[in-house]
Amino acid sequence: MTQDTSTRTHCPYCALQCAMHLQPGDDGTLTARPADFPTNRGGLCRKGWTSAEVLTVPDRLTRPLMRKDRNADLVEVDWDTALDHIAERLLTLRAESGPDTVSVFGSGGLTNEKSYTLGKFARLALGTSQIDYNGRFCMSSAAAGSVKAFGLDRGMPFPLTDVGTSEVVLLAGANPAETMPPMMGHLSAPTLIVIDPRRSATAQAALAGGGMHLAPRPGTDLALALGLLHAAHIGGHTDHDYVAARTTDFDRAWEHAAAWWPEHTEQVTGVPATQIRAAADLLGRAAAHRSAYILTGRGTEQHSKGTDTVSAWINLALALGLPGRQGSGYGCITGQGNGQGGREHGQKADQLPGYRKIDDPAARAHVAGVWGVDPDTLPGPGRSAFELLDALGDGGGPRAMLLFGSNPAVSAPDADHVRARIASLDFLVAADFVLSETAAMADVVLPTTQWAEESGTMTNLEGRILRRNRATAPPEGVRTDLEILSALATRLGQPAQRFPTDPDTVLAELGRASSGGAADYSGATPQRLDDGEALYWPVRAGSAPTPRLFLDSFAHPDGRARFQAVEHRPPAEDTDPDYPLLATTGRLMGHYQSGAQTRRVDELTAAEPDAYVEVHPDTAARAGLAHGQWARLTSRRGHTRARVRLTPTARLDTVFVPFHYAGEQAANNLTNPALDPTSRMPEFKVAAVRLEPDPAP
Template sequence: MRANYCGRYVGESAVKRRLPTVEGMAPTPADSAAGTHCPYCALQCGMMLTASDAAPPVEVTPLDFPTNRGGLCRKGWTAAELLDSPDRLTTPLLRSRPSDRTAPFVPVGWDEALDAVATVRALADAARHRGAVILTARGAEQQSKGTDTVSALINLALALGLPGCPRSGFGCVTGQGNGQGGREHGQKSDQLPGYRSIDDPAARAHVAAVWGVDPATLPGRGPSAYELIERLGTPGGPRSLLVHGTNVAVSSPSGRRVARRLAALDQLVVCDVVMSETAALADVVLPVTQWAEEDGTMTNLEGRVIRRRKVVNPPPGVRTELEILAVLADRLGHGDRFPADPDTVFDELRRASAGGTADYAGITWRRVDDEDGVFWPCPSPEHPGTPRLFADGFPTPDGRAVFVAVEHRPVAEDVDDTYPLYLTTGRVLQQYQSGAQTRRVPSLAGSADGPHVEMHPDLAERTGVVEGGTVRVVSRRGDAVGTVRVTTSIRADTVFMPFHWGGLQAVNRVTNPALDPVSRMPEFKVCAVRLEAGGRPADDGSDG
């Protein structure tokens, strides 16, 4: 498994000056500045954005924030380039012929687009002393035995006495900047805000009271993300889907099967900043704001709640996702329950998470600004926050940690004579997630790290391919092509391919959707494949 981290890259635009953190600065359309955080990975490096009418319209300067200390990676330095990208979506789009996804998109007004969404389907239904850290990327989790792997790593951390000690513990660097924050807010089908279980009667009663609804009206435990996708357009499954914050056509395993499930929907609505591969399949496309065009909070890999600040206004015709949810709710008869103001929504989160594991009750935007972020749990305004979990024990009857016994299990799909190689997937430093954003940043798109297949020299010789040639990676589900990259840093029985590209270069056409029995995470990180020199992928839509 491969992963690249932001680190302390300071090269392309050496720091001209060290600016202090700007606190509470109200943004204006031009000549404004605000301290904020990078839109990419979970490090959430601190940066100052300065907007002006000159070129460039937004200048990035790194801040001396705890996770980056004045450094930025190449993605961070170029983060503002996407704000005025020529590929930016600025008006809602509808198919010229409703229900025909082969018809071209036509620009429409917001009222027409939102009416189209609301009238088809009611979306509301749908080493202790010196300090040591065991730090992983997502590879440990993205396997059909990921829960066991992570449990074993936590067991190791506990055996070493790391949790609760200074500069020590276990953690995961997620690829998404607010991956942890989303889970704290309850953005999983089995959770409520504050890391509460949706099956817990007391949790249901608390959150229902905040929302002013009967606890019985809250849904029960839902399917995982991939299982939800598998049910799209099936009898008893969802008929309409609102997508935001993801590019499922590229990022989901068994990608061609996912495309067929999306096509089976009565309606697909996508909110995005550019025409992603998923947006291109939609009935309605709604343009939304980017990171530097809206206010809110994030939670980085430390569990530190930090602020995102609006620095520039979005292009005309673009709305925030809170605004879209609010006006859709109004069209569906529930407008009084969906505020569009982010500060009001955060106050609701504080009340909904109060008393939970991830308790935000004592966190305010002012405190986050003044204290360089606040660590949860923070149950009251007087509470200092909790920079170190488990310092005084664990949430068990006797306060001691519990080891979880695990046994080794093989991968869901092992190699055989037909598919004799292992494929693993991962990231490259210059790209982010499905690449829909970073592939449109010229200084990143021009890097050497395009879609490629890494392999050992011995394997390249056996396959009959050379550096810079084209190779086809084939599994039981589909195939993808990439440029050959020969390296001795990989095993001779394994190939690696990054997942930042769509179309015929999308490696998730190949990956295995086998799920972990507990987390329901697909096995992105290993499957059986074979290599074929040259050629184009088959695109007949057939897979397993």
Template sequence: MNDFGSNYGQTIEPAVLEENRHQAQCPFCSMQCKKEVVEQITTRGVKYKTVGVDNPTTHGRLCVKGHSAYQHVIHEDRITNPMKKVGGRFKPIEWDEALDIIEQRTKEIQETSGKNALSVYGGGSLTNEEAYLLGKFARVGLQTKYIDYNGRFCMSSAASAATKTFGVDRGFTNGIEEIPNAKCLILAGTNIAECQPTIMPYFEQAKQNGSFIIVIDPRVTETAKMADLHLQLKPGEDWSLTTALLKVIFDKNLQNKEFLQNRTEGAEELEAYVRQYSVEELAKRADVPRGDIEQAATIFAEAGTGMIFTARGVEQQIDGHQAVRHFINLALVCGHIGKPGAGYGAITGQANGQGGREHGQKSDQLPGYRSIEDPKAREHVAAVWNVNEKDMPGKGVSAYEMMQKTKNGEIKGMFLVGSNPIASNPNASIVKEGLEALDFLVVVDLFISETAEYADLVLPSTAYIEDEGTLTNMEGRVTWRQGGRPAPGQAKHDWEILSLIASRLGKGEWFSYRSAEEIFEELRLASKGGPADYYGITYERIKQENGVFWPCPSLEEKGRQRLFDESFVHSNGRAHCFTPEHGEEIIKERLSEARPLYLTTGRVMSHYLTGVQTGKSARLNARYFESFVEIHPETADKYGIKENDLVTLESLQGSIVVRNQWSENIRKDTIFVPFHWAGKQNVNRLIAGTLDPVCQMPGFKLAAVSMKPAEAKKQEI
């Protein structure tokens, strides 16, 4: 027998000394997949395994990001102490010193420049409790009107469109399990196969049931490959395409006249508006074959049930509000709303993109999706908060507009929680100048992000697997994230950090919370009677029922899974068809000899937002470790670009250098760049600061650019 004994040639599994199981929800997209992270301490170190957990929305499915999310939680770069910038570098300090600095600097700014010289910038992945508390912190703790969040760049077009049309904005008007019952499905500007892959089985089941699937996208994405009909429109021409679809429906007399007469207003004006256009001219403008438009319109109108889903491709335009309203017009004209297998859905991007916009992070909102300009709403929330309504500030400005105000010196201090605006905002040079101009910047995060590099203080936050709270998924189901893994070092929950700061500023009596559930109980009261009414939802109910839909106005009621069965939320009970007024067409960037290509942007499956978290995962980085530009081979040849070489892209706003990938899945007049990278690869450097006039959404999905091989001396990225 040799020295290896009888185990020679065999793999010896390390002995497990201790095992911890952490129940969690994925921190990335709005599907909110539930999972269990198993942490094993063995004789050879620590091992991790992620297992999907059954739930009503995703039934235990996980994508590659969900499986890998634990990797950023345990990454060596996580900050576990408050960090103070000294001589251009960060050094760890204690919480008391950090709070002393915040108290001193905040009071100095307020005394010299007024309360509105301070601002709050939030994130769409915060829990409902923390999103709610951030709004209260701004309006009670700091008494500033300047608060907004990165969800402004994600859902604001769909939110404003749904509110104007239906009277309320909830991601889906139906439960997600109704998708397979729709006889026709339209997916506009969404690549769910890569961005929300765990929703795909619902569409695959619909296809098996005989549903006709229409995908609208300038690229032949993995989602488009599933479609029965792909309308590969020119970027930014959603208005042209939807107007053409409506024109075909009215021309063929396929509209649901009974529904329009009994449940909508403005249908006659809409019909008159679209009849003035020629389908041929609109098809040419959208660069979609007329026959395909007629087929899509006819099949959708004649289907017994139908659903429309929009996402960032439609919404992230400077006419995003109008574009989404026109897609909703299609659902109304065909009567595809308020019944099983018929409805509208906005494919929410961020983890809590739905809940995050309901409870006070937006500049014009109070909890429960109330308007901050509504006197009754202000009185209700003031009573819950036990403050004088007259002391509550009014409406502020959108996220990008706040950055403009930092640049011009109007805003001098900022508290930034869970976001990375230097990478996510358009016109990044303005954002950089604004951050540099601030007298005082506090960032709450897990890592020193590109934005945090400009901070005076960075405060360590807890990760998704450590932080308990509720989140609202894309279908409007309020779920509970257990958290519970011990926080590393001196990291604290976002709600704890906000409460500590408020206490130092003399507002401790309004922020004396002991748990996330205690904050949720206050949120219930604040939302009571509002459009997003959570009053009937409790932690106990969420746990027992595996999530509860809002609105849920009482403990006796079941949450409403399908909306608008009998009535819409407007005072007259009708939905409002949308007709653009004369002169309302918004002029977008046009191609020119100097900038002859359309640029559009989006995601890849293995990364999330600006990559602060997914960039810390070796497994995810192995798939995409750098950005790229997708180019049609014929376009590349025209510009003398060899495959995989670096190229320079330039717009009126700036330039970037990225590596190119050839693909026949994109239009020849269009290039695509993902937005997950910062620095010299940050595609948002190329995006103008022009905003949608209704919802203040930037036009991320369309820019006119030039392209050329990168110079040899500039081949580094």
């Protein structure tokens, strides 16, 4: 009998966190194969199958790199030289300009232990309020909308397996057929209603299964949600008993939705009134059987009115009586691998561990007690992600930044401007495994371990805490982020025991720091995780986990959910004769985030080597473009190059570009940094552009 030497763990990419086995070969390299788990049910997407190849890419960093001065090249140095230099520069800058002159930028891909330690490091070792993370660009609008409505944000407040048993699922701005292919197994039985400006793979699947695709003009999702609420209410689908018993403020929300009869909604969104009524009836009939879900994704959330848009979808769900009932509900499809856990434990500018608010005196006292410091020494709230990037260097804000697991030179909106802000820093440190586009700009680059070379926990899209197991040793000379933060903290004057490097020790402390908070992890012990227990938070010490939230009451003091009075407003910018088209962005099946990982995997780059612009043939013809030709897209902020991909189902007024590419192919050269007033989410999904043949060879 052959001994199984594989390690069971979870995929490094999206928040589905598919289970997999990593099998070592004779040459020491790992091969990924799927494992059975509720979210992926024994499946993997193309990225998951090839995930182990990222560990051995040719340009993997194994020694620290440092510049002697800003104009010099990066050269290899030893760890002590690099860490000593970082500490000296940070101490000097802090002495000159105060603690907020140093900033930290984290990631929704870091483990819970890293996220927690990064927030603790910023506030104790650096004393800075200037910390945020790239998850601000992912889940912030949905989180803000959920907190307003329910008093608590957990992306999906129910297991994903529940969704597969329902009759109807409405997907607003989500394309799991490409972004999370194994999730489609849970969506094969329900009838799908897909809200998306483009005929995505998910929209095609909906139509093939007898469902619906509603294609609104980009930036009008809020109007469409109001129109669907109007049609559902007038059509007799409102659950009046539920609304009376479990919610407040329906009348205020209805005052706004009352004006959005389907014909009016059609004029604004372009979605036919007949489709709006049919979708409301389809969803309403399933809701009457307590067998319907509304799920939102980035397409409907990444707007300067993203929080209000999410609130409008939640209003629809509440009117139909979906949330807080088994078999139905509202949820958000989290994007990044630890997008949920990453925002719960201190990376966000306004939060402390356990989803506590940093300006809450009781929260500060609790966390300071765990950390062994005076609460008055903790800084207050800082800038949100784009506002932090916008203020860097000669923008009048921090003069230094420490970057962990993020690539904002590609992923941030108005990327040309962000790159200029980063370049103006006095000092930039990046911890990464390759020279990403941002790491290549750094003064010091620290080589870090990757997902299969370390252990820790992640929290998936359902709020389930998962164990990531180490499957192989890292290359010689590479350190974990926990080791890097500990070494820097001691050089900055912190006691060594305050920053442990063992993930299980950090998890235990995280449990104490989060205990009693909204996201309570105090019962998430290594033993329970290793035993395979399904630990959905809140999971308090000595208590059972909570797979389904809100069944008895919502998290507001009176136990009721809140309708929100929201109104449609136009996007932050519109078209004009110079910029006659709307560009929207999104993901591809074969790539992930800024592409720093996936663009280094041969199979994935061979499948999608270049950025493309998806455009209707008539729109392309008016611009003098043919299929496969290089085009230039220009917005009021910058331009990008992409190959033309003719798509007869595309809207005539809309083009689509994926955001995984860098340099002149970076979609975020176009995007608008206009911010949602509540979530501080930038408007990634609507940019006015012009399309023309690319003048470059």
